[in-house]
Amino acid sequence: MELKADDINPEPNLSGRDFLTLADYGEEELLYILETAHELKAKQKSGVLYQPLKGKTLGIIFEKASTRTRVSFETGIYQLGGMGLFLSSDDIQMGRGEPIPDTAKVLSGYLDGIMIRTFSQETVEELAENASIPVINGLTDLYHPCQVLADFQTIQEVKGNLKNVKLAYIGDGNNVAHSLMLGAAIIGMDISIATPAEYQPDYEVIQKAKTIAAKKGSKVEVTEDPVRAVRNADALYTDVWASMGQEQEQKIREQQFAEFQVNEELFSHAAKDAIFMHCLPAHRGEEVSAEVIDGKQSVVFQQAENRLHAQKALMVALMA
Ligand code: CP
Numbered sequence: 001m002e003l004k005a006d007d008i009n010p011e012p013n014l015s016g017r018d019f020l021t022l023a024d025y026g027e028e029e030l031l032y033i034l035e036t037a038h039e040l041k042a043k044q045k046s047g048v049l050y051q052p053l054k055g056k057t058l059g060i061i062f063e064k065a066s067t068r069t070r071v072s073f074e075t076g077i078y079q080l081g082g083m084g085l086f087l088s089s090d091d092i093q094m095g096r097g098e099p100i101p102d103t104a105k106v107l108s109g110y111l112d113g114i115m116i117r118t119f120s121q122e123t124v125e126e127l128a129e130n131a132s133i134p135v136i137n138g139l140t141d142l143y144h145p146c147q148v149l150a151d152f153q154t155i156q157e158v159k160g161n162l163k164n165v166k167l168a169y170i171g172d173g174n175n176v177a178h179s180l181m182l183g184a185a186i187i188g189m190d191i192s193i194a195t196p197a198e199y200q201p202d203y204e205v206i207q208k209a210k211t212i213a214a215k216k217g218s219k220v221e222v223t224e225d226p227v228r229a230v231r232n233a234d235a236l237y238t239d240v241w242a243s244m245g246q247e248q249e250q251k252i253r254e255q256q257f258a259e260f261q262v263n264e265e266l267f268s269h270a271a272k273d274a275i276f277m278h279c280l281p282a283h284r285g286e287e288v289s290a291e292v293i294d295g296k297q298s299v300v301f302q303q304a305e306n307r308l309h310a311q312k313a314l315m316v317a318l319m320a
């Protein structure tokens with residue numbers, strides 16, 4: 001059979017795009033990045049040198065702490081032939097009040113991309129609006145989209161697909177929960193989120209995810225009942241109860257989230273071969289028991305490693 005031009009699905013061209021929230025990306029685009037992530041992981045494992053970003057520099061700005069994001073972006077750009085420039089907000093003038101638009105315009109003259117971890121999503125958006133190079137969100141109070149790329153790569157590896165999976169997220173309706181909801185909706189994966197009533201995900205993000213999911217025929221459920229969320233789930237996900245910037249609420253949150261720990265009892269309501277997921281860093285004895293996170297169904301270190309491969313795929317897509 002001869003293929004007509006219309007039958008051929010061209011690879012999505014993501015060159016020059018920002019990566020601020022998953023909501024800006026479609027299913028095909030996300031699947032394309034994930035496919036590249038698998039290819040780059042295979043290349044890396046077999047020792048193949050692949051350097052499409054030779055001569056390129058990624059500025060890496062952190063206003064919050066990081067282990068995984070920093071190390072995976074720095075080594076990732078290096079492996080792709082480029083260079084990562086770590087810019088602590090304590091050291092650059094932005095930390096002393098230089099306006100974001102000025103910072104964006106100045107950095108655009110030197111760099112080929114910027115990754116930023118900061119507090120407000122508006123900061124990332126303002127940086128992207130004023131920069132002429134791709135801006136990547138390395139976590140804000142609202143979203144953590146890079147994490148979800150690695151999480152979905154991990155689910156594909158372990159479960160073989162994303163669509164026939166039910167994901168349950170238990171705990172705080174935070175940045176990771178928001179990005180998981182949007183990512184699941186875009187892909188058409190069912191997701192159920194259980195949080196205490198006062199810690200539900202952001203209302204607008206829930207509505208956005210539900211609107212997208214309705215078109216895909218998948219479900220986004222928000223409940224206060226962890227057992228309901230976990231029932232028949234293929235993957236159980238949790239995150240810290242107090243995120244960066246909420247340290248002073250740690251004690252009160254420990255009380256309010258006590259019923260939301262992912263432990264063996266809760267796990268027993270999930271599918272038999274369910275996996276345990278966590279973006280890390282984790283607090284054993286709080287959001288997850290040591291038995292679960294250190295048990296044989298836990299894939300947390302595979303997720304952490306996939307940050308490297310998924311973000312390399314992202315950088316190639318946006319910066320090559
Ligand atoms: N999961 C994650 O983003 O980890 P870091 O805070 O160590 O970067």
Ligand code: NVA
Pocket residue numbers: 139174175176239240242243244279280281
């Ligand atoms: N919700 C956590 C994620 C850390 C990777 C935080 O924002 O601190």
